[in-house]
Amino acid sequence: MKINNPRRIVGSNAERTRLHNRQVVLGLVREHQPIGRAELARFSGLSTQAVSNIIAELEEDGFLAEAGRHSSGRGLPVLQYRLNGDGAAALGIEVRPDAMFGALVNLAGETLYTTRVALPHNDPKTVLSIAQSILSEALKASCGSGQRLLGAGVVMPGPFGNVGISGAGQSALHGWSDVDAAALFEEALDMAVVVENDATAAAVAERVRGIAGGLRTFCFLYFGAGLGLGVVEDGEVRRGAFGNAGEIGHVIVTPDGRQCACGNRGCLETYASRIAAREQLAKAGIAIASVSDIERLYEANDPHLMAWINEAAGPLSQAIGLIENLFDPETVILGGAMPDAVLDHLISALYLPAGSVAASDRRATPRVQRGACGRLTAALGGAALVIHDTITPRIAAKT
Ligand SMILES: [Zn+2]
Structure with a gap:
């Protein structure tokens, strides 16, 4: 507000x-x-x-x-x-099913430290202990600067709480649906913690330091394990009543289509996400474990990856048309755990519906763009949220 x-x-x-x-x-x-x-x-x-x-x-x-x-x-x-940019800093931590990312950002928005740690398991005990080591490494790396640590923004894939799609297979973390994640992180890190979903945090990062700097209303499609949507309207993020707004991955784009882990068939996530890419490539006997694996396949012009991109473009175009008509954004940004080259290719392969409120001559920005913050975007967004909360006043502050 x-x-x-x-x-x-x-x-x-x-x-x-x-x-x-x-x-x-x-x-x-x-x-x-x-x-x-x-x-x-x-x-x-x-x-x-x-x-x-x-x-x-x-x-x-x-x-x-x-x-x-x-x-x-x-x-x-x-x-x-x-x-005083050096006067304070915030920690951002992103928890993905297979890795954690950390970023320490100062009040001026400068990145002081970043790291990636592979996750053997993503249960609370393992994740909290790695979060503690990320914090101590970040403090070591910035020692002597005398900064005050404002808190941590922890970013996780949604949905949060025990909702109908909380067991959404590979896109969910194990053992987190019934716990108070913020309280656990506050205890482990001994500081104030805000927990945010990955797509929303990525949207904030893009606004603070990426290509959405001058935009007030835009959407961010985030490729985590699944596919999430962050919505910024008039400069503020839209979270929904329970923090679960933007579960675009489970919007049905093909009735009676592919089986999704959430129980429905034909969800967007079963076509346009890392899960979908991994499953399509596995059918061809190709295993992918990281963004670098996908990058190598793309550089080698792998026909199976190209086939997946072309197949994903249809459902994704449909979803973007839906997002445009729902939110009337200045632009839709694609980003997250996908190589830039793959996102660029995916954007060029889209065939956006001509019948959309976004198909207007008056627009100053492209309908779809790739984000500029790379794979750290959500962790940076977590830190940016803490800094944003320090600096930006709200009327409707929680009591
Ligand atoms: Zn689903």
């Missing part, structure tokens, strides 16, 4: 108001830096005294730094402020 007038939350308790006002000031500094306190007061609607108090507090906490003086020609030059 956007905040234009922070005074709208009058009536909340003092602590919430104080935190909210800090976020307002941080958000304005990020947007307009370098910026002086009079401008901050004008943009925020807070008094100059209130802004001065908040600035002092944020400087002491390491979030803000002075950025010289600006002379407007009249009176004394005005002291300017900017975000």
